[in-house]
Amino acid sequence: ILNVEQSPQSLHVQEGDSTNFTCSFPSSNFYALHWYRWETAKSPEALFVMTLNGDEKKKGRISATLNTKEGYSYLYIKGSQPEDSATYLCAFTTGNQFYFGTGTSLTVIP
Amino acid sequence: KAGVTQTPRYLIKTRGQQVTLSCSPISGHRSVSWYQQTPGQGLQFLFEYFSETQRNKGNFPGRFSGRQFSNSRSEMNVSTLELGDSALYLCASSWGQGNEQFFGPGTRLTVL
Numbered sequence: 001i002l003n004v005e006q007s008p009q010s011l012h013v014q015e016g017d018s019t020n021f022t023c024s025f026p027s028s029n030f031y032a033l034h035w036y037r038w039e040t041a042k043s044p045e046a047l048f049v050m051t052l053n054g055d056e057k058k059k060g061r062i063s064a065t066l067n068t069k070e071g072y073s074y075l076y077i078k079g080s081q082p083e084d085s086a087t088y089l090c091a092f093t094t095g096n097q098f099y100f101g102t103g104t105s106l107t108v109i110p
Numbered sequence: 111k112a113g114v115t116q117t118p119r120y121l122i123k124t125r126g127q128q129v130t131l132s133c134s135p136i137s138g139h140r141s142v143s144w145y146q147q148t149p150g151q152g153l154q155f156l157f158e159y160f161s162e163t164q165r166n167k168g169n170f171p172g173r174f175s176g177r178q179f180s181n182s183r184s185e186m187n188v189s190t191l192e193l194g195d196s197a198l199y200l201c202a203s204s205w206g207q208g209n210e211q212f213f214g215p216g217t218r219l220t221v222l
Contacts, residue, residue: 004152031208043114043213044200089153095208097166098143100153 002026004092006101013080014109020076021104023090027071031095035064035075038103039086047075047088080108112137114203114214122220128189131217135182135203141165142184143204143211144176148197156199158207159184165207188219196221 005024013019025033032051036044048057053068061078077084087103115134123129135142144156155168159178176186182203188195198218202211 034210036213043215044202046210046212049210091153093208097155097158097168098153098211099155100145102150102152 002092002094002099004090004099004101006088006090006104008104009102010105010107012107012109015080015082017080017108018076018078019080019106020074021088021106023073023075023092023101025071025073025090025092025099027069029094030068031093033066033068033073034091034093034098035073036089036091037086038089044089075104077106080106082108082110084108114201114212116199116201116214116217118217119215120218120220122222123191124222125191125193127191128187129191129219131186131188131199131201131219133184133186133201133203133214135184135201136212139203139205139212140182141204141206141209142178142182143202144184144186145200145202146170146197147200147216148194153200156186160206191221193221195219 035047038044050066055066063076066073087105089103091098091100117132141160143158145153158166162178173189178184198216200216202213204211
């Protein structure tokens with residue numbers, strides 16, 4: 001069983017603050033690293049699919065980086081807004097199946 | 111384009127019963143994966159089907175089984191239900207292995 005760890009487990013920030021979370025994964029047999037955003041009462045929604053070491057992806061105020069050699073990815077949110085409140089999941093895949101972390105629960109306080 | 115649909119959305123069963131959950135993937139997607147989420151746990155992989163064949167299986171007992179039909183719709187069956195099977199069951203579809211997964215809304219199963 002491959003271990004994917006996310007930290008912190010939960011985070012409370014003020015509106016306008018910038019924040020970041022970490023996803024650690026095995027550095028061997030890497031195929032891709034996915035980030036998902038999961039709002040309460042909704043389905044997980046894909047944010048980024050990252051495949052190459054050094055990848056940086058951006059979508060609006062959210063960005064992510066990838067280091068496959070050391071086995072970590074960072075997700076950054078700039079100027080957090082209340083609508084960013086959600087659980088952010090990362091998933092490591094060898095190409096065969098996905099291994100999910102337990103997520104970082106973000107609450108943005110207005 | 112219609113998203114992934116799952117039925118039923120909520121289900122209450124008693125110990126010892128069996129249950130069947132259904133998942134309809136996005137049109138054109140041939141891969142369907144099933145996950146279990148319990149409080150404090152990440153999404154735990156159950157199995158993946160592609161073109162009616164089970165390609166991968168997670169670390170779950172044989173009471174958990176599934177199948178996929180020729181139209182890519184998939185069903186998951188849990189027999190002899192236990193209290194610990196109470197969970198949110200999500201299915202996800204994709205074009206193929208390792209590709210972006212699109213999740214359904216989940217089925218909330220409660221075992222009494």
